[in-house]
Amino acid sequence: MKRNHLKGLDKAKLRGWLLLFFLCLAIPTTVLIQQSYSRLKWETFHQHQVMADELTNRINNQFIRQINTEEQRPFTDYAFLNVAGAPSANFLQRSPLSRFPVQSEIPGLIGYFQVDAAGKLLTPFVPNDIEKAGSYGITEKELVARIELQDRINQILSENRLVKNQAAMTGKKDQDGHGNALNRPDRRLAESEQDVTLPDRSVISGKLEKPVASPASEGQAVFDELKKAVPEKGLQENKLGRLKDIGLRQTFQVEASKPKSAEVKGRAVDKAQKKARTEQNLLPEAIEKDKRSIGYEVGESRLSAASAIQPNVKPIRIRTFESAIDPFEFSQLDSGQFVLFRKVWLNDQRYIQGLLIEKEAFLQGTINSAFQETALSPMSDLLVVFQGNVLSAFSGRSPRGVLSSTSELKGELLFQAQLSDPLNELQLVFSVTQLPVGVGGWVIIWLTIVLVIVFLAGFYFMYRLGVGQINLINQQQDFVSAVSHELKTPLTSIRMYGEMLQAGWVDESKLKSYYDFILDESERLTRLINNVLQLAKMTRNSIQPELKSVTVAELMDGIRSKVSTQIERAGFELKLSFDQKAEQAIIKVNPDWLIQIIINLVDNAIKFSVKADKKVLELSCHLLGSRHIQFKVRDYGPGIAKGQIKKIFKLFYRSENELTRETVGTGIGLALAHQMTMNMKGKIDVINANPGAEFRIVFPVDKFSDKG
Template sequence: MGSGSRLAGLSPAQLRRWLLLFFLALLIPSGILIQQSYSQLKWEAFHLYRVQAEELSSRINERLMRLVGTEEQRGFTDYAFLVVAGEARAGFVQRSALSRYPVEAPLPGVIGYFQVDDAGRFSTPLLPAPPDQAARYGISAAELAQRQSLHNRLQQILSENRLVQAAVAPAPAIDEHGTADDSSLRPSTGSLSSAPDALRAGRAGQPQAAFDALNQVQRKVQPANKAGISQPRSRVEDLQLDRRFEEQLAAPEAPKVAVSKARTARKERSALPAPTSIEAEVDGDPAAARPGQSGLRIHTFESELDPFEFSLLDSGHLVLFRKVWRDGRRFIQGLLIEQQPFLQAAIGDLFRETNLSGMSELTVAYRGELFSTFSGQLAAAYQSRAQAVTGSLLYRTRLAAPLSEMVLIYSIRQLPAGPGGRLILWVALILLLVLCGGFYLLYRLGLRQIALARQQQDFVSAISHELKTPLTSIRMYGEMLREGWASEEKKRAYYDYIYDESERLSRLINNVLQLARMTRNGLVLELKPVSVAQLMESIRTKISAPVARAGFQLELHSDGVVGDNMLKLDSDSFSQIMINLVDNALKFSARAEVQRIEIGAALERHNQVVFTVRDFGPGVPRDQMKKIFRLFYRSENELTRETVGTGIGLALVSQLAAAMGGRVDVLNQQPGAAFRVIFPVPAGAQCGE
């Protein structure tokens, strides 16, 4: 009773507080453990993706170095329209590989090749010298116009970036027959007065000085937005990337520089036909020419070629160029590249082929300025704001020379923790559900235990009341009879009262003993076949007198031949069920206008016999129809209730009926309530079988 008293004194709010404290005591350590495990898996996933980023960067660098190496293997003479094929003594010339149109190059995004001599003269391998001899090399007038247009475009881009003098001569005009006007194909000399100051200074003594300065100063490149308005780029220092994972690996370091082979100047022996002696005729292959009758003079020389250099121009184009020395003269040879096609094909495509594209972004920076960003869902896009690059820093590295000013920066948009992380998340979710479910179940169980403890206290109070009242009356009447204070007329009434109260005590004690046996699982029922008629007769015998003494009228009836049906029941338990139901009806309909109890038996569908005990009292509230069969439940407060009882009668009815394979329910009538006890008729025991 000590623990029961403590439970009964505990309110639902106090129970919630204690359970919440217990819930938090479990949840907080579990959450910390799961968070630490998940963080460890995230770090391991970060390390794994970092290794993938290193491998991808190595692949990108190797590919670019291979493409640049292909360009570096080109000879000095490849930048001319005609080159000497084979032995110089044979005097056999053909068109250069760089003279093809459209331009074909291993590097993606190449616009075209160019050469600038020590006098600042610009040329490309696209045009023969002079251009009016193009037809002799199989070049149509329409193609020649396209070649001239590309030649002018290359020169225009370089002139806009103050690297060469702007062209003066217009593009060749094409007549209605597709013939080019030869006058428009004359090489342009340009005007010194129209050149920029730096270019005029170069013409005066150093015409190639602008190329020397490309990689010596920081170029202020401002990419244009969709509206054509220039916007300043953000710098790498402005990136607000989370570095917590990187800090776990090592202290912050400078970007790694990809290792490349030593790049040194090389010498080669070359041969070119003298421009004034080229009088070749096309014979068979229009791309090849042979010396004419006047002879072809071949000039043999030695040239020294520096490694390529790479730079970003003010216009946003990329330039790859080298310095070549020949006979004491310096030439600039190189190629112009469109920025986005180059980055897309050389970097973006490789990036999107990997798993990294699904969870990270790759940003290309040049000399500390954001250049372009790639992701798995979006194509390459210029970044004008550092806020456009978000997440955690995964890895960054420099490319090898000549692209060493370009830095690859990998930033994590979302870092998957892999299968282990998903497992931890599922475990965390299951644990949370278990804790929440356990909290809810413990709360419900606690509420039930509190209610049970209070009901037990009420039961003790009720049982004390139920025992004390009849015992006091029996003792009082017994003393009166013993002392001879009662007249002969009253003795009979006193004897009847003592008998009724003793019967009441017997039922109460039987109910308590039955409850004790059922609580200990010690209830043993002896199920025997018995007819419905016999059951109805036993009910009449046992309850007629109590009903009559209570001032009620008893009516028993059965439908048709239901009395012949056999049921397998324990007769004593069945009698206790019916006595409890009748006693309950007498108590709750004591003030009813109709003082009558009806007991009936009927055969319903599915071969079920239904015993009904009906009163004409107030009925049962709908919200209590299931609760009244709970142990110790009473619809009235113990301090204010007007009816007697312990709260175990209907609970025993329900449990005894279930023990014999039946069930009990209640239906409200107009007026009163009807309690029904339903038993199935065993197979082979139906009437007539």
């Protein structure tokens, strides 16, 4: 049953079955590769997600370390002068924050400031008595730079309504508004006077509760609203827009696989830091000498700030205070700068102390510098978001390092986390533009390429093999039909003529022609049977030629005797030609095989040239170069079509359709001639001689005969 189906298989059905077979293999293989690649891509995504988490924690820890440094600064550091050492040492020194230019671990730091309960500004950069600035080692040029920095801080804060507009900050003591909040009479604090030595700790309450503040100034009230307000000006100038408007994809985001964010890790640490701390402060009593200068009370006399640091002076009257200091808060001003500030409670009054920071320098120096050092930068973007607004976008792919339009921010959300207090309004958002393939990815890609090549090559070769088998089956069927025809026709003719001769129905004059016809048909049968037997032996590889050294002259004599009668009886003229040099050549061949090859070629020429106008067959032999002999058989028939020249030597191939062909033959003569020639280490080919076809056989010359 199966064989019947196979017999009816044609090329179209073969292609269909092979295509179905390879689809059955290709589809699950493709799904498997796709799933493997997706899994590998997800793992790569998760690895980079962990890298983003580690980078966020590193940046967050850096911020915490910098803010903790600022948290430890005492209240008195925001003044230009501090009490140094024990009060009995009678010594004042410049505050650590008075260094100029400003030095800090925080990138982009503009400067420090303090706002008193009245909303007036103080900075640690300009001394109280500007006329005595030289006594502190400040040159006139440096003093001008310090005043310019103080004016800049005042301008930024006043533009954002954080201090009163103090326009005349040029150094005039009666108009500058820069008197120390701790030593100006209009800001004199209610304190308990102490001696030059520190009071016993039992005098001061152990823990100061935060008192109810007096009504805050307009500037301080704005500080209270900073955390709630969204910077209007900064938002208008922001070209990157809102985070929610960017539309980052979240294909790989799986909640169960997300690493713990910096927000979660940081909260537990910050609970202790959120509580206000108390500290004791030593402050020199500030009095107003006149309307233009500030001094320090020293015993019964008054001493200027410049003379206070000179030796051999009377002790300074020191005041001891206890203050409550809140943790730092962080916000962005309308003008774009960041402000880091804290609230200090001192004797029922509140002070604001803080830092102004340039946004771009701060983000570049802290976040982008760390981001560019990681493997994340070439394949992802880092968005810095404050209160939902994208402040900056950094990328290692961009030659400028910073992205400036929302069209550049499309990607896959990798990781998103808030920083710890007080920077909890600041978010870091990582978006993947293209995941790196990695070693495992390249393995899958190359495996896919190899499988595709194997599948295509397998499909092609199996198809060619199947087509070859189908052609072979068809040719074998044609061969059986042809052999049956070739055997039946001469046998029928021989039997018919034999019966006529046996019955005596033939005239004496026709006897010879009848005998000749019977002889020709018998020879035709003999050639056919010899070809079939020879083919059977060669296909089983059970026959090898016995090569002998024979002169070309001997071979040509044998060939002439074998084919001359065949050619003449077919009504053709034989033209034989060869040169004398070729006759002396000796070649190693099997003479019987070579004669059979020539007979097959002559028989083929006769069959296809039977209707030719010129019935001539040319058989020639000559030297080809100096080491080869070439035999030629040419007819003057229609020739061979170009598309069939390479096919005629194939087994069972016939140029004519079996149903419509007009010539006899089995399709094995030329194939047998080709195979026998190759086994004798020769070459055979055919060309169109226009008109007709010319078969050429080439053998190497073994040597030349001495007979001449």
